[in-house]
Amino acid sequence: MSSAEKRARHVAVIMDGNGRWAKRKGLPRALGHKNGVEAVRALVRGCGDLGLECLTLYAFSSENWKRPEEEINDLMGLMRRFIKSDLQEFIDNGVRLKIIGDYKALEPDIVALIDDALEKTAGGTHTVAVALNYGSQQEIVRAANKAAATGAITEESLAANLDTVDLPPLDLLIRTSGEVRLSNFLLWQCAYAEMHFTEVLWPDFTVDHLKAALDEFEGRERRYGGR
Numbered sequence: 089m090s091s092a093e094k095r096a097r098h099v100a101v102i103m104d105g106n107g108r109w110a111k112r113k114g115l116p117r118a119l120g121h122k123n124g125v126e127a128v129r130a131l132v133r134g135c136g137d138l139g140l141e142c143l144t145l146y147a148f149s150s151e152n153w154k155r156p157e158e159e160i161n162d163l164m165g166l167m168r169r170f171i172k173s174d175l176q177e178f179i180d181n182g183v184r185l186k187i188i189g190d191y192k193a194l195e196p197d198i199v200a201l202i203d204d205a206l207e208k209t210a211g212g213t214h215t216v217a218v219a220l221n222y223g224s225q226q227e228i229v230r231a232a233n234k235a236a237a238t239g240a241i242t243e244e245s246l247a248a249n250l251d252t253v254d255l256p257p258l259d260l261l262i263r264t265s266g267e268v269r270l271s272n273f274l275l276w277q278c279a280y281a282e283m284h285f286t287e288v289l290w291p292d293f294t295v296d297h298l299k300a301a302l303d304e305f306e307g308r309e310r311r312y313g314g315r
């Protein structure tokens with residue numbers, strides 16, 4: 089396999105550790121999330137140069153609604169501000185925004201901001217997919233119901249109804265903060281993805297960490313069940 093064929097096209101990240109980052113510095117949790125957004129911004133800026141076709145980020149899970157209301161409001165506020173402040177940069181840098189998950193259940197003003205951003209970035213050449221109100225089991229159930237409505241459920245018909253239908257196959261999943269679990273993220277899509285778990289807390293995760301994970305990925309032999 090040539091080195092170009094070994095290069096990752098699609099990387100997904102479980103951005104974990106904002107709370108612990110803040111706690112270690114004696115700061116409020118909200119500042120952990122705020123610095124988490126700075127890490128997102130730096131990565132989005134860097135991913136075009138790395139040749140990635142898609143970077144998928146787990147920003148808010150369907151289970152995150154269990155968090156205290158104040159923290160949910162902080163996260164939604166950050167989301168609002170991020171879209172408002174960074175949309176023009178997305179457009180200028182050829183970034184296509186994509187949302188996976190049931191984002192229509194968010195506050196109407198966020199839904200409107202997202203819909204506007206989706207429309208204005210539709211022509212972008214590489215994709216940043218943000219998982220919002222996303223749960224993989226729920227996504228699979230939705231996809232199975234849609235597939236069943238039009239015929240038999242097969243691997244192809246189910247995959248064709250997942251939120252990720254227009255994204256390249258997932259090559260690499262990264263989770264920060266030392267936790268080693270998938271937390272209901274991209275369960276179907278992870279079937280043959282490589283895994284990279286790092287102790288680095290999300291606000292400290294940089295483009296250099298991503299580059300190191302990609303270098304390691306390129307050295308792996310992927311056999312997809314063959315030998």
Ligand code: FPP
Pocket residue numbers: 103104105106107108109121124125128145146147148152166167170218265290
């Ligand atoms: C996990 O840290 C992180 C989250 C639940 C939210 C991730 C969100 C962001 C990085 C910011 C929003 C993103 C965008 C795209 C604007 P945690 O709070 O579970 O950390 P802990 O496990 O250390 O407590």
